[in-house]
Amino acid sequence: MKYLKKLLLFIPLIWVITGCQQSETEQQANKQTEASQQQVAVDENKESASSKLTPLENEQPDQPLSIDEFNDAIYEVVQDSIQDAVENAVEDEVAKEEQQQ
């Protein structure tokens, strides 16, 4: 009988503790979903703001290049184009040879 009384006393205590823990985890979960919803909203806003820009504004370079930077950038493109031209010429030659064979 004594044990029964003690058990009856413990049951509500256990129930209260587990109830509190559950509500805490629920709150955390709620906070996380709220935060992610806010992030989605921010991203959507950013996207809509950038889509309002015209394509020209989107492609505008950030900073004008200095003389040296400009010359280096042009040089790089020219080198790439020469490299491509050489590779294409080699490919053409290989293709010709293959055709002849």
Next chain:
Amino acid sequence: MKKILITLLMLTGSWIIHAEDEVKIKITADLPYLDVRHNGEIVRIMRIQDPEHRLSNSYAKTSRPCPPFCVHPIKLTDKVQTVGVLELLNFLDNQVKKGKGALIDARLPQWYEKGTIPGSVNIPFPILTAGTENPHTARILKLLGGNKSKDGSWNFEKARELMLFCNGLWCGQSTRAIKALIKIGYPENKLFWYRGGMQDWQLLGLTTVIP
């Protein structure tokens, strides 16, 4: 201390005056030389100071078969301005220095490697004649300040002014580059043609650089 400073200033001043006086063969009476940036270094454009100097390279040659080496008219189109040496130097000193213009050597790399005008960049004409669908052409146009919109058209409102040259008034490389740029939609009032090219430049004994 003051005396030392004044003496130093006077010495520096007299050295500068002396350096300018040493230029006997100037570009104009008021312009002994012009300093420009080339490949990250300052290069002084001035005339060869030897009054006996003669050209002995390929620019001394007078006659080339025409076609293809035919003499070009003074005006390429109504709006593209044909310029001479002084306009080119002014362009280097203003538009190029301020990042608003580019002096373009439109010759093939094998010509460019033999020597070019200080302050110029080499954009061989085939890159420009390849058309805007070519990725290299598109990259070049973007660097020159062009903007491509999503419908594929180009806007050159904020693009640099360009001055192009090649070997001489018998050379077709710069004219082909200019015509290609016009075809792409580059504004003609932003294009300048140094018709005399390298031959004109070297006839005056002006500085060339080997890149």
